[in-house]
Amino acid sequence: MKRYCIAANWKMNKTIPETRDFLRAFLPLVKDIKDRDVVISPPFTALSAAADALKGSGVKLSAQDVFWEEKGAYTGEVSPAMILDAGCSHVIVGHSERRQYFSEDDVIVNRKVKAARKAGLEVIFCVGESLEEREAGRTFDIIKRQVETGLAEVGPENLVVAYEPIWAIGTGRTATVEQAQEVHAFIKKVLGILYGNKAESLRIIYGGSVTTENVDNLMACEDVSGALVGGASLKAESFARIVSFK
Numbered sequence: 001m002k003r004y005c006i007a008a009n010w011k012m013n014k015t016i017p018e019t020r021d022f023l024r025a026f027l028p029l030v031k032d033i034k035d036r037d038v039v040i041s042p043p044f045t046a047l048s049a050a051a052d053a054l055k056g057s058g059v060k061l062s063a064q065d066v067f068w069e070e071k072g073a074y075t076g077e078v079s080p081a082m083i084l085d086a087g088c089s090h091v092i093v094g095h096s097e098r099r100q101y102f103s104e105d106d107v108i109v110n111r112k113v114k115a116a117r118k119a120g121l122e123v124i125f126c127v128g129e130s131l132e133e134r135e136a137g138r139t140f141d142i143i144k145r146q147v148e149t150g151l152a153e154v155g156p157e158n159l160v161v162a163y164e165p166i167w168a169i170g171t172g173r174t175a176t177v178e179q180a181q182e183v184h185a186f187i188k189k190v191l192g193i194l195y196g197n198k199a200e201s202l203r204i205i206y207g208g209s210v211t212t213e214n215v216d217n218l219m220a221c222e223d224v225s226g227a228l229v230g231g232a233s234l235k236a237e238s239f240a241r242i243v244s245f246k
């Protein structure tokens with residue numbers, strides 16, 4: 001049976017007190033859930049406070065980004081060791097908002113994945129096509145390029161791949177189960193070429209307007225092994241319901 005991974009990506013939301021309030025409400029709601037991985041990704045400033053609040057809960061902590069160098073004159077950047085030091089086991093790399101607003105290309109994403117993995121972090125590696133690319137029939141080409149370049153010289157250990165169609169992020173326009181399954185199956189095939197039978201245990205999770213209403217159907221797809229949730233992860237009750245999908 002697959003072990004699902006349900007991850008919250010808070011993006012640029014929540015102060016330290018708001019993070020503590022969320023966890024005070026959220027943790028009791030999910031305390032009996034042991035058969036799936038639950039991850040939360042607060043902003044950098046709230047990681048330490050979240051790590052303290054999560055102690056003993058089994059819920060894992062992720063950063064939303066990382067730099068590839070170990071230390072030095074890189075104003076504003078945060079290294080893999082610093083993220084570990086703040087209590088994270090995971091990091092999100094290659095989110096479309098990083099690609100879109102901060103000009104991260106596949107080569108940069110690959111450097112980040114390699115550095116994070118070398119430091120011992122589990123990587124949630126994001127890929128996804130824009131609406132324009134989908135409408136031009138280029139979805140598979142884009143995804144293939146993102147996976148092959150982003151994961152170049154990266155083994156299959158400690159890796160979760162997140163498929164997040166850009167047109168579904170924050171738009172309320174979720175991929176249909178057929179659209180999600182089609183791309184997940186394709187990603188599985190590309191990973192199979194990269195990793196052989198080691199790819200079989202890799203989880204491919206879906207992100208893009210996941211809500212309490214659509215999560216059950218999306219999680220029922222054969223090749224969907226979890227969710228990466230933005231907006232609907234900001235409220236404790238709604239994220240707890242998503243984590244508890246049936």
Ligand code: 13P
Binds near residue numbers: 170209
């Ligand atoms: P929404 O769930 O708000 O669409 O965001 C998805 C996302 O980008 C998660 O990383």
